[in-house]
Amino acid sequence: MPELPEVETIKNQLIPHLTGRTFKSIKIYDTRPLGNLSEKEFSRRLVGQKITGLSRRGKYILIHLSGGSTLVIHLRMTGSLLWNPVDTEPFTRAEFFFENKDRLVFTDIRRFGTLSFVKETSDITNRLGIDPLNPKFTPQALQKLLSTRKSPVKAVLLQQELIAGIGNMYADEALFASRIHPAKPAQTLSACEIKRLHRAIQDVLHKAIRNKGASVRNYRSPDGRAGRAHEEFCVAHRGGKPCPRCGTSVSRIVIRQRGTYYCPTCQNI
Numbered sequence: 001m002p003e004l005p006e007v008e009t010i011k012n013q014l015i016p017h018l019t020g021r022t023f024k025s026i027k028i029y030d031t032r033p034l035g036n037l038s039e040k041e042f043s044r045r046l047v048g049q050k051i052t053g054l055s056r057r058g059k060y061i062l063i064h065l066s067g068g069s070t071l072v073i074h075l076r077m078t079g080s081l082l083w084n085p086v087d088t089e090p091f092t093r094a095e096f097f098f099e100n101k102d103r104l105v106f107t108d109i110r111r112f113g114t115l116s117f118v119k120e121t122s123d124i125t126n127r128l129g130i131d132p133l134n135p136k137f138t139p140q141a142l143q144k145l146l147s148t149r150k151s152p153v154k155a156v157l158l159q160q161e162l163i164a165g166i167g168n169m170y171a172d173e174a175l176f177a178s179r180i181h182p183a184k185p186a187q188t189l190s191a192c193e194i195k196r197l198h199r200a201i202q203d204v205l206h207k208a209i210r211n212k213g214a215s216v217r218n219y220r221s222p223d224g225r226a227g228r229a230h231e232e233f234c235v236a237h238r239g240g241k242p243c244p245r246c247g248t249s250v251s252r253i254v255i256r257q258r259g260t261y262y263c264p265t266c267q268n269i
Contacts, residue, residue, distance in 0.1 A: 002075050003059060003167030004132070005208035005229060006219050010081055011056045013222040014104075017083050018063070021098045022050045030093040033108065033115045045117055046071065046096075058128045058164030062121060072116045072124055073106070079113030081106055083222040109218060128164035132201050137163075139198040146186040146194065153189060153197075154182035155256040166201065169214065169236035172261045174200040176235045181269035182260045183253070207232070235261040 023046050028039045050066035063071040082105045089107050096104040130137050149156050157171040175182050177200035213227030239252040243263040251264050
């Protein structure tokens with residue numbers, strides 16, 4: 001968290017604010033997100049650079065710069081990017097300033113988020129699998145990814161080197177929508193199940209993007225508002241509550257160290 005819909009929402013909201021703007025100055029309050037770069041080196045690489053565009057790859061936000069490099073932001077578990085927040089934000093790690101006193105504020109409670117530079121975006125994209133919203137993500141492509149893997153299908157969906165962007169809660173929602181038990185071995189899914197899962201993944205993600213992401217915990221979009229996708233979740237984070245389809249209590253299990261919610265009746269293994 002944030003997952004693909006949240007990162008897509010952030011990118012979409014920032015595009016009109018940032019495209020064509022120039023970084024005037026920055027304030028770093030915590031150097032941990034910078035990795036091996038010093039505050040001075042980070043500033044040298046960024047200040048004076050014009051933003052030529054923004055894009056998303058999996059859960060990464062890519063801010064493309066006029067000098068040819070790209071600022072890569074990964075929000076990890078609790079990171080947020082806020083545009084011109086009115087109040088002082090707790091847990092602020094960095095502030096980016098533009099002309100007209102506009103500012104972009106990076107906050108992160110748990111300090112796992114990262115700010116880095118790459119010369120080639122392939123340095124990021126080559127490490128990631130196919131984007132589930134890419135036209136090349138077809139039922140056939142999904143079948144190929146699953147066909148040789150004995151791991152639980154839930155675990156496979158979370159492997160970013162295979163499919164980039166799906167996180168824990170949206171995997172739960174997609175598996176519920178397709179009536180597939182999250183612990184079912186990936187390679188045992190039938191052609192019909194794979195087709196249902198493919199459709200469910202895209203439907204769940206598109207719906208969440210329309211709802212501006214899910215604010216299960218601390219996520220906010222750049223305008224400071226909470227997302228509403230979680231209000232329509234069927235199983236994710238709803239342990240003990242009735243399944244909206246059959247009324248059975250939603251169960252929680254752990255798969256590969258990830259909390260997993262499902263309906264034991266609708267998703268019978």
